[in-house]
Amino acid sequence: MATDTKQPAFTLVFDPSPNGESYTVAEFQKALERGSDEEKISTMKAILVTMLDGNPLPELLMHIIRFVMPSRNKKLKKLLYFYWEIVPKLDDEGKLRHEMILVCNAIQHDLQHPNEYIRGNTLRFLTKLKEAELLEQLVPSVLGCLEYRHAYVRKYAVLAVLSIYNVSEHLLPDAKDIIKTFLAAETDPICKRNAFLAISELDREAALQYLEDNIADLEGLDPLLQAIFVEFIRKDATQIPSLKNQYIDLLLELLSSTTSSEVIFEASLAVTVLSSTQSVLLTTATKLVDLAVKVSDNNIKLIVLDRIQDINEANPGVLEELTLEILRVLNAEDLDVRSKALDIAMNLVTSRNAEGVVQLLKKELQATVNNTEKENSLEYRQLLIKTIRSIAIKFMEIAASVVSLLLGFIGELNSIAATDVISFVKEVVEKYPQLRSDILNHLISSLDNSKSAKAYRGALWILGEYSETAQEIQSSWKHIRSSIGEVPILQSEIRKLNQKKGENEEDGEELDTTKPTGPVILPDGTYATESAFGSNRDYASNKEDNDSRPPLRRFILTSDFYTASILASVIIKLVLRFEKVSKDGGITNALKAEGLLILVSVIRVGQSNLVERKIDEDSAERILTAIAILMDESNPDEKSAERELLDLTFLDATKSSFKSQVSLSKRKLQNRSIKDIVKNAEPIEKAISFRLLSGSDSVAVQKDSIEEDLELAMKGHAAKSSSSSLASKLKKIVPLTGFSDAVYAEAYITNNQFDVVLDVLLVNQTKETLKNLHVQFATLGDLKIIDNPPSSNVVPHGFHKLTVTIKVSSADTGVIFGNIIYDGAHGEDARYVILNDVHVDIMDYIKPATTEDERFRTMWNEFEWENKISVKSQLPSLHAYLEELVKGTNMGILTPSEALGEEDCRFLSCNLYAKSSFGEDALANLCIEKDPATNQVVGYVRIRSKGQGLALSLGDRIALIAKESNKVTLTRV
Structure with a gap:
């Protein structure tokens, strides 16, 4: 439901009774009559909450005038003004209630009170008062406050004059002259600021004249006055474009001289609204970057960075020169701020500044390695690696140096970051064939330090796919052989265990030699014999040496047989490709024999008790298939069709699939950049608008994006799309009762961002007046009813409308249910109509x-x-x-x-x-x-x-x- 900005906005008061306690009017009256000041304060809070929930409580007005208004307690007086703000001041006929004359006298006394804070609070209340009859009697006192000695009173008095003039011009016909005189004589900066705000709203020419008079010493003015000048300039330049260039020069001059963070921010926003010139935007963005670096509050940093991002989106490529400047914000400790700065810099990177950006990010990455004790250092390192990777993929000239840099860190990275590095190496190897040989050498030399099995699997895939020459294949094979260690794995590990036991016995250490007695029955029902495979105790003692082992051996002994199955595929690929590129049968047979020894050794280890978990069926099947292929390779009767199928499966299919994946991601990136360009491009057929020939309602007038954002924040999305079709509105109407019920009810449901609004229509279908009719709602789920509608009387066949707001706190299934209660005729019991349930659509x-x-x-x-x-x-x-x-x-x-x-x-x-x-x-x-x-x-x-x-x-x-x-x-x- 759209919010009407013309409606008065009330001050929110904390609910002192969160359990939903309610009081009757009689209880309130009794508490006001006999209570102390402290009790009256709690009672007034309860009264205010009840009234804000929709019950006006008109019976309490006289009691509050008699028992609360005479009190001198400051807290009670403040609550009293909240009450005057929301109490209904008109009777049923639209005339001023007689009791308000007493209220008006009390307000007049407070406007002449010797305490300046009571005067200021009263004047602030008058800015929210919209009844001309009440304000008429208070005008002389308000004008008297304009000359009061204390600035706290004067700053609210000038705003009260503006508010009274806006309510009714007849009450203060000379308000413009009064404010101009006040502004000329005033010395306090806050009072001057409020006076200029008032005069700029009432008399644009007078405000412009005052601005011109103060241009000479604009730099020396108070920041509050500078900020209100900037706001006036922005609004005036949007309405009168002929002054735009002069205003831009004035704002740039103010930007270069001021030291106030608020003025810098407001002036920068104003400049971006008024100008799209590159030099102007660069100056503005530089100031915003300096502001983001200087302020300590992370929320302010994020807001400033958002504005810089808006400038770049509206004017693509303009801020390219500031890429390294924006990265100065990385000195912040907050991860969100750093992430936002890196995102902005990523959009600004080109071939001209890519090397400088990568050098800066390298230093940051080195700093995270040296300072691992800092909070979020791992996440920040991962973020840096991701950014460096994205830049290097775009620009080939820096890809090689980046690969060597990142591979050098691979032993110190966690699993996710190491996997990111390997996936980046995959893309570089695929996109830049001329770099493959060097990258493979870097990869092989750095894999010995890898601790992540997932990253190592990716590296094995790269070795299997892109080792194309005989020398590269042999280098990859040497790494695999050294990474496996001594084979057969099982016998060598058992020998090490026996040696370790012998050393312990020589040192005199006691060993646990107890063995389980009785026969061991295998799953197939046969008896097991004692073997040298050892027990799980061997695994426990073996586990301590894992860190000193080479990577592949470590992964296999820690039961990571998925990596072993990847190794089997890589061995097949290397053997098949070596057969193609080399005619040396001796080396080929040696590779096959060594590959068979490695794979059989892995199977034996997986079936032993040396590992924590036995090898799974899928991995064992893949390894056995690889063994069968290697054995079949030595068969001279192998058909050429079988050989072609084997080559297609192992040498062509996976590489072509990855190639299509890389081309797809490249196409998506291009489409995204094209969308950004098209969104901000000026169409060729766009009509030329001549300002001199356009009317006052012409669309040629530039829109103020800041004002649009404020309006959208106040009105919500309904401000953008207020004209929705009738059919879509009818879909949102839900019947709450049947047509045969005494009261027919239906609700129109409006979903806002965090609440649901029910506009309920009640129809009295009887021939009697339904007295004290009220609707009670309750909820299930994460829903909370904000206000309960008051009771009312509905005439025969009459209509009654009410609105219920329900707060939604999570995307959970919620149900709203309730009933209608009204008094029965001639002293009968109350009658009920049960309402249908309303389900909140989480979609x-x-x-x-x-x-x-x-x-x-x-x-x-x-x-x-x-x-x-x-x-x-x-x-x-x-x-x-x-x-x-x-x-x-x-x-x-x-x-x-x-x-x-x-x-x-x-x-x-x-x-x-x-x-x-x-x-x-x-x-x-x-x-x-x-x-x-x-x-x-x-x-x-x-x-x-x-x-x-x-x-x-x-x-x-x-x-x-x-x-x-x-x-x-x-x-x-």
């Missing part, structure tokens, strides 16, 4: 979003709530179900469309992501297939979120999709 608060794969996986591991829903649908295809799922849950698809397969595919798996208006993340994974027997879509949807409510709510939506898609359509009865 209004969930929006599709995008995130990176690494971030998705991290959140998937962190979130503890999971909702797994079985899928069984009659839809014709898997893609049709995916479309229905996206439409029903408002989630965005993270998996690229190329990876989703064809329309008639039998299997489909993808990730989905959404974010709620309250900052909650919702993750989903869809795995479905087409059942060949029933031709149904079957599978699972797994939803994960931080809280239980969102996961359950989305699960309900998915269940609803299944229910709707499985409805049977009747062709005939």
